[in-house]
Amino acid sequence: GAVVSQHPSRVICKSGTSVKIECRSLDFQATTMFWYRQFPKQSLMLMATSNEGSKATYEQGVEKDKFLINHASLTLSTLTVTSAHPEDSSFYICSARDALAGGYNEQFFGPGTRLTVL
Amino acid sequence: AQSVTQLGSHVSVSEGALVLLRCNYSSSVPPYLFWYVQYPNQGLQLLLKYTTGATLVKGINGFEAEFKKSETSFHLTKPSAHMSDAAEYFCAVGALGNKLTFGGGTRVLVKP
Numbered sequence: 704g705a706v707v708s709q710h711p712s713r714v715i716c717k718s719g720t721s722v723k724i725e726c727r728s729l730d731f732q733a734t735t736m737f738w739y740r741q742f743p744k745q746s747l748m749l750m751a752t753s754n755e756g757s758k759a760t761y762e763q764g765v766e767k768d769k770f771l772i773n774h775a776s777l778t779l780s781t782l783t784v785t786s787a788h789p790e791d792s793s794f795y796i797c798s799a800r801d802a803l804a805g806g807y808n809e810q811f812f813g814p815g816t817r818l819t820v821l
Numbered sequence: 822a823q824s825v826t827q828l829g830s831h832v833s834v835s836e837g838a839l840v841l842l843r844c845n846y847s848s849s850v851p852p853y854l855f856w857y858v859q860y861p862n863q864g865l866q867l868l869l870k871y872t873t874g875a876t877l878v879k880g881i882n883g884f885e886a887e888f889k890k891s892e893t894s895f896h897l898t899k900p901s902a903h904m905s906d907a908a909e910y911f912c913a914v915g916a917l918g919n920k921l922t923f924g925g926g927t928r929v930l931v932k933p
Contacts, residue, residue, distance in 0.1 A: 707864075737920070746911060746923045747865075796864050809855065810921060812864035 706730055707799050709813035716787055717821055724782045724816045726797030732777040733799035737810060738770075741794040753780040787820045794818075823848045823914045825924035833930045840899040842927050844886075844912035847893065853915030854895040856886055858908045859926075865911065871895065882906070907931045 706729040716722050726736055734755045739747040751761045751772050759772035769791075771783040780799075784791050794817050798810035828843040846852055853872050857865040869880025876888040882905075886897045895912060912924040 709864075744928075746925045749920060749922075752920065794862075798865075809867050809870060812857075812866070814864045815862065817862065 705801065705811045707797065707811045707813040709795075709797055709816050711816060712814060713817045713819075715819045715821065718788050719786055721783055721785045722787055722818060724784075724795055724797075724818075726780045726782070726799065726813050728778045728799040728801075728811070731799075731801045731811075732803065733780075733801065734777060735800045736774060736780040737798045737800075738772060738780075738782050739796045739798070741796060741815075743794075747796060750782075784818065787818070789820045792818055792820045823852070823916050823922045825912050825914050825922055827910075827912050827924035827927050829927055830925060831928045831930065833932060834902045835932045836904055837901050840884075840897075840902045840906060840929065842897040842910050842912075842929070844895045844897065844924060845893055846895060846912070846914045848914055848916075854886075854888060855913040855915065855921065856880065856884070856895070856897050857911045857913060858882075859911065860908050868897070868910075902929075902931050904931050904933065 708727045710725045736753040738750045740750050741747050749762050750765045751759045753759045753772045753774040755774045761767045774780040794815050796815045798812045824847045826845045855870045856868040859865050868884050869878045871878050871888045879885045884899045888895050910927050913921045
């Protein structure tokens, strides 16, 4: 149980185009999902917290108009990188928290999406 | 604010030797602490977590960690390294709103 998937696993796009990344909780409901960015050989940096049915909360320094997040259902959150540029190339990882679990509980991580912008 | 420091970005151990990964945290509230493992081009897998209760926590794959409040530490250990333990390891501290703050990561190399 507690499986999170991401699609696509890898994407290459041209500069100026937009790319959508999906994050799905396959066997549980997730009221909250998180989006992270990871540069090569570096740690994960939280970009935003995605809440089902409401606007995402972005971390300081993250452009919300560039990284559009939609959490339309309890099992799906999407991250759209708009007008992508080479500096947006990175490994994007999502995680999801089980809505039915009480207290502080673990986040389940997706396998990540490698974005390369040419 | 919370922060995590992992001492040593790279650790090299021989197969069968002790694995020790160091993690120190800073938190203004009682922390929730986690260790994750990441294999190349993959997401994170939870090794173990400390929330409350027993300070010695056992996880998967033979790993364990001990929460020491007085030292603000949560070091990860494994008595005998296996080749499959070669990976990146991240220590993380939980915050309000269930946010996680990650340490810089420690890459483990296992020598045969």
